[in-house]
Amino acid sequence: xxxxxxxxTGLPVVAGIEIAVDNLGRFNLNAIHKASVxxxxxxPNEWLRTKQAQELVAELEPEILGIKILETVxxxxxxxxxxxxxxxxxxxx
Numbered sequence: 001x002x003x004x005x006x007x008x009t010g011l012p013v014v015a016g017i018e019i020a021v022d023n024l025g026r027f028n029l030n031a032i033h034k035a036s037v038x039x040x041x042x043x044p045n046e047w048l049r050t051k052q053a054q055e056l057v058a059e060l061e062p063e064i065l066g067i068k069i070l071e072t073v074x075x076x077x078x079x080x081x082x083x084x085x086x087x088x089x090x091x092x093x
Contacts, residue, residue: 020080024067027088028080036092044081047091056090 017035020028029044036042047053048070060069069084083091 020082022071022073022082024082026067026069026071026082026084029083029088029091030080032088032092044083044091048081053087053090056087060084060086 017031019031019035022028029047033043040046048057057070067084069087070081072081073079
């Protein structure tokens, strides 16, 4: 049986970088950051500290039932911050 941190590959690709998606359909924000070629100040952990990101997480949390909208995974090739599609879109913008 697979768990939420198992990674699907093969889609999507942004600027030649494959964006990993976990079994819950959450996107790897670290891969999006890598595709953006923007400096460390825009890494997912820095973005998640912003008021805008914190407000969005708080707003979405009660609305999206059944899954954790944000999860940081470490180890065994499954490393990254995985976020619900709406958070990923906001982060990418």
